[in-house]
Amino acid sequence: MNQLSALFWARTKEYYRDKGSLIWSFVMPPLIIAVVALAFSREDPALFKVGLYPADQPPPVVEQSDYIQTVVFDDLVAAEQKVRHHQLDLLILTDGSHQYRYNPESQNAKVLRDLLNARNQHTAQADNAGWQGSELEGRKVRYVDWVIPGILGMNLMFSGLFGVGYVIVRYRKNGVLKRLQAAPVSPYSFLAAQVLSRLMIMLAVSIIIYVVSDWFIDFLMLGSYWNLLLIALTGNLCLLSLGLIVASRLSNEELANGLLNFLTFPMLLLSEVWFSLDGAPQWMSQVAQLLPLTHMVQAAREVMVEGATLGDISHHLVVMCVMTAVFLIISAKIFKWRSD
Structure with a gap:
């Protein structure tokens, strides 16, 4: 027992005398927690993800929703690729053409299209009129x-x-x-x-x-x-x-x-x-x-x-x-x- 006690305390002293390991044990875990909390602690995560090309000018029906996250793209091909692979629920062209892209196999895209069409039918706002959709098919990215x-x-x-x-x-x-x-x-x-x-x-x-x-x-x-x-x-x-x-x-x-x-x-x-x-x-x-x-x-x-x-x-x-x-x-x- 005396040998065990001596070895135990010798190893313990060796550890806390090693300032590098001691600081690491106390500093790094709180730092990791702080980074994760800062990056991913959104109170109301968006249910839908909508792409905008080429400008950050979403239609009012999208802009006024708290459950839609918008992402601006400067590359139409890259944005369409994300729609094909279900990484975007909808891609809206904000160049005045009143067009959008969607994947017909995406359930989220169906909900957003219904929302956009319903807004068109029940409002007289010019910005929401005449939207036309184009299908983009592709394998879903699991x-x-x-x-x-x-x-x-x-x-x-x-x-x-x-x-x-x-x-x-x-x-x-x-x-x-x-x-x-x-x-x-x-x-x-x-x-x-x-x-x-x-x-x-x-x-x-x-x-x-x-x-x-x-x-x-x-x-x-x-x-x-x-x-x-x-x-x-x-x-x-x-x-x-x-x-x-x-x-x-x-x-x-x-x-x-x-x-x-x-x-x-x-x-x-x-x-x-x-x-x-x-x-x-x-x-x-x-x-x-x-x-x-x-x-x-x-x-x-x-x-x-x-x-x-x-x-x-x-x-x-x-x-x-x-x-x-x-x-x-x-x-x-x-x-x-x-x-x-």
Whole structure:
């Protein structure tokens, strides 16, 4: 019992003397709660989602309703694609043509059309007269179709950050890197080998998971598999490079674990892994664009759900490539072999 008590208090003191882990335990949970509450605590969530193209000038029947959320689009093709896949209940053209687009298989679209037609019949307002609808048919995007890029991206994020970052920290703590320093190995070669090895494993695992899951679930895939593979490759490199920054100097595994979690939780919340940020504040969406997982998930989702081409997702690829280069340069510059 005395041995157990001594070991218990020794481990407890070791924990609270580790300021990094202690701060992480008390700061991060309230921060996560605050972010979720700020982004998704709308008191009256909208029942219907209506798109407006090209201007934010909804008809009075839409503008006066508290249960209709409006989204403005500057790309008609992209907006129509969302109608086809049941991601918009109705698309209203606000260019004076008094036309709207709808999917005949959508029950919400039927309710909105009845509401719009009833308004036309019982009012004499010119803005509500003469509305004509056009059908846009397409396969419904299930939640599983929408969320699968986020799940695969989340798996790559955890594997990349912890698979490289945490391992190198343990190598340094155990003296493995100190022995490697005596060999004719440069930091660039060592880090490149770690990244390439993990990259190959992660890509293979992701492909197997996708193929097996698709066999059972039949995911919606409108784009090119080659584009999807390119996104996975670029996103993997970016996340692995980010993990290397954490691993470049640390030798404390608990602090490294806290920092890696500090990087992963914002991406889980803001990178649209499980839910969209359409209802979140604008500044939150802008912050999300600074996260590598956001670009990987959005690019993969655009390819799978919207049939985006390589040109359509090129800006996501460019951002991830730039981030990768910056992360690799920083990690190589600050890398050290020893823990002292």
